[in-house]
Amino acid sequence: MDQFLAEIQPGTVIWLLVAVFVISIIFRGVRIVPQSDKHVVERFGRLHSVLGPGINFVVPFLDKVKHQISILERQLPTASQDAITKDNVLVQVDTSVFYRIIEPEKTVYRIRDVDAAIATTVAGIVRAEIGKMDLDDVQANRSQLIDTIKGSVEDAVDDWGIEVTRAEILDVNLDQATREAMLQQLNAERARRAQVTEAEGQKRAVELQADAQLYSAEQIAKARRIQAEAEAYATAVVAKAITEHGIEAAQYQVALKQVEALNTLGAGSGSQTIVVPASALEAFGDAFKMLKGNK
Incomplete structure (x- = not known):
């Protein structure tokens, strides 16, 4: 080994040191960022750039990756807060919020604990919105309440570089x-x-x-x-008929009614005896003659 080192020329050692230095520079100057992350780069303690997914280049020894921020969607733990409705009913509301960081340079330099800040903001907005509604409206218009809360939270956290993707009211509990x-x-x-x-x-x-x-x-x-x-x-x-044929037509109608009456009397059941006056018999005879003559 000593003999090998002795045979190495000073120029060769210098070239080896230069090669190691160059490789180190390249290694420190190349940054590969995963698809789910963004890296915040500082130069001399100040924000310099944000590295997106893929291969990125920085100035070695001057630029430093200070923060590695995941841009995946996150879910805050389920939170419960008390609220009083417009008609003075105390309710306990369970909420959950989903968000993602889209501008990490704002998140890391404007807020220290983003989860706690969002949770506090959501609690205040929920109490304020429920205080504007009666209990029946809270139960019946839950989807509308969720949209209102989501919009209010988005406006409140806009300066933090955060996008609220979803807000949910899991339950409304009553005493x-x-x-x-x-x-x-x-x-x-x-x-x-x-x-x-x-x-x-x-x-x-x-x-x-x-x-x-x-x-x-x-x-x-x-x-x-x-x-x-x-x-x-x-x-x-x-x-x-009377007008056209005179008295004969009237006598004919009377005779017809007399015959119909006689038939009705004869059609009766039983063994009753019918006594007909002689004048009636003569009238019936004249009626039969008249009917026969008209035929």
Whole structure:
């Protein structure tokens, strides 16, 4: 080994040192940033640049990668905060927020604990927004409340280089007394709806019965009108016949009615005896002669 070192010329050693120095410079000047990260570079203690994913070059010994920031989406731990609604009901709201860092130079130089800052901001906004709404509105318009909270948080954290991707209200909890009061109100509302439904059913039944009676009266009146029209038509025909043929037509109609009456009497059941006066027999005989003559 000593013999090998002795054989090395001084110029060769210098070249080796230069090569090592150059390799070190290249190694320190090249920075490979993963796709999920961004690197914040400082020069003499001040912000110089932000390195994106891929191969980047910096000035060795002057530039220093001070912060390596993940740009993946993050989720804050579920937080619970008390809030009072507009109608003075105390509720406990469980919230969760998702965000990602898009401008790391703002995040690292403007806020120390970004998670705690966002959590505090969300808690204040939730209390403020719920204080503007009644309890029923909080329960019914949860999606609208979520959108409002998300927009307010985005405006509050804009200077921190953060994008709020999603905000969720996981649950709205009530104290036991409020739950019991709401249950009683719900039962009362159900009873009221049942009574209204029953009353509407009875009203509809009365309306249908009245419609049926009206329809029956209309049909009876229609039948009577048709019958009256038929009788009027028959009377008109007889009157016309009397006008055209004189007294013979009237006698013919009387004879026809007498024969029909006789047939009705003869069609009766039983063994009853019918006594007909002699004058009636003569009238029937004249009727039969007249009917026979008209035929």
